[in-house]
Amino acid sequence: KKRIAVMTSGGDSPGMSGTVRAVVRQTIASGCMAFAVYEGYDGLVKGGDMIKEMGWEDVRGWLSEGGTLIGTARCAEFRERPGRLQAANNMIEKGIDALVICGGDGSLTGADKFRDEWPSLMEELVTKGLRSKEDVAPHMHLNIVGLVGSIDNDLSSTDATIGCYSSLTRICQSIDYIDATAFSHQRAFVVEVMGRHCGWLALMAGVSCGADFIFLPENPPTENWEEEMCTIVRRHRDMGKRKTIVIVAEGAHDRKLNHINPKMVKDLLSNKVGLDTRITTLGHVQRGGPPCAYDRMLSTLQGVEAVKAVLEATPETPSPVICIVENKIVRKDLIKAIQMTQQVAKDIEACDFDAAMKGRDAE
Numbered sequence: 579k580k581r582i583a584v585m586t587s588g589g590d591s592p593g594m595s596g597t598v599r600a601v602v603r604q605t606i607a608s609g610c611m612a613f614a615v616y617e618g619y620d621g622l623v624k625g626g627d628m629i630k631e632m633g634w635e636d637v638r639g640w641l642s643e644g645g646t647l648i649g650t651a652r653c654a655e656f657r658e659r660p661g662r663l664q665a666a667n668n669m670i671e672k673g674i675d676a677l678v679i680c681g682g683d684g685s686l687t688g689a690d691k692f693r694d695e696w697p698s699l700m701e702e703l704v705t706k707g708l709r710s711k712e713d714v715a716p717h718m719h720l721n722i723v724g725l726v727g728s729i730d731n732d733l734s735s736t737d738a739t740i741g742c743y744s745s746l747t748r749i750c751q752s753i754d755y756i757d758a759t760a761f762s763h764q765r766a767f768v769v770e771v772m773g774r775h776c777g778w779l780a781l782m783a784g785v786s787c788g789a790d791f792i793f794l795p796e797n798p799p800t801e802n803w804e805e806e807m808c809t810i811v812r813r814h815r816d817m818g819k820r821k822t823i824v825i826v827a828e829g830a831h832d833r834k835l836n837h838i839n840p841k842m843v844k845d846l847l848s849n850k851v852g853l854d855t856r857i858t859t860l861g862h863v864q865r866g867g868p869p870c871a872y873d874r875m876l877s878t879l880q881g882v883e884a885v886k887a888v889l890e891a892t893p894e895t896p897s898p899v900i901c902i903v904e905n906k907i908v909r910k911d912l913i914k915a916i917q918m919t920q921q922v923a924k925d926i927e928a929c930d931f932d933a934a935m936k937g938r939d940a941e
């Protein structure tokens with residue numbers, strides 16, 4: 579029986595637990611054995627009880643749970659070869675040679691490197707006397723399938739990452755709450771949202787909540803942004819608006835990459851526009867909590883597709899990442915998706931914002 583392990587890695591996101599449920603159950607339904615690696619790459623390096631066989635009942639109710647019930651961690655040891663050798667040894671001990679990883683671009687890059695090195699890791703296990711030739715012979719190829727779990731929606735090649743719509747929903751609910759108190763006191767609020775280097779959450783929250791102004795990393799405001807923002811906010815007030823909402827992505831900066839923080843925006847609204855202004859940093863509230871319906875659907879359909887991809891893979895197939903494009907669940911080349919994502923970060927660093935915006939738009 580083929581043995582397939584599932585792992586969550588990097589920052590948690592709503593829908594990760596549903597992904598584990600889908601992978602475990604599809605694996606069992608396909609006549610294979612399912613395993614879960616607890617605490618991300620850390621669990622892979624530690625082995626033993628951290629790699630557990632999973633039954634159908636073990637994941638009951640996981641679809642609607644937030645975060646990841648098998649845990650996640652940032653693991654320094656896996657970044658070094660001895661850590662990966664240990665991880666490979668632990669997998670061979672359990673007879674596992676297929677790994678479905680749900681995480682962000684960093685976690686998925688690590689996974690593909692592991693697959694690349696796998697044959698040489700097998701050889702090293704034998705030369706070091708840790709495993710016999712017979713032990714490793716049936717497992718000379720490692721199968722990796724990526725699923726993108728992140729609230730940031732920052733991976734190229736997919737329209738939505740698992741968790742981003744739950745986070746967006748939470749941000750919108752929070753801004754609705756803020757709206758009520760802002761309206762009552764005719765106040766301005768500067769709301770900082772997450773997203774690391776990606777402005778998707780800030781942009782979509784701005785559209786969904788009718789914000790007055792937004793700050794995004796990929797499309798920084800004009801050089802004269804202080805004046806521009808104040809003029810727009812004043813105009814909205816002149817039109818009768820009783821509240822002001824400005825959304826700042828945590829990675830926001832000006833066109834010279836100077837960080838734009840909520841305090842700077844607050845001072846402008848207070849001192850230049852004369853508004854009673856408060857700052858709300860939403861923080862991890864936007865990452866926790868139960869997944870929205872979309873993420874339950876996405877995690878289930880993509881988890882099922884990941885197992886199908888494992889079973890159809892050959893040693894020649896490049897590692898796939900499971901994506902959603904125009905409402906279809908599709909497989910894409912994992913490495914190409916990561917390269918495209920990293921190119922956007924490079925374009926931002928080089929202040930080439932037109933290229934960064936095109937990169938975000940690209941499939």
Ligand code: F6P
Nearest residue numbers: 589728729730772773774828865
């Ligand atoms: O990538 C997900 C994310 O929540 C980002 O939006 C944010 O920048 C980062 O993780 C926060 O990481 P941590 O929880 O380690 O502070």
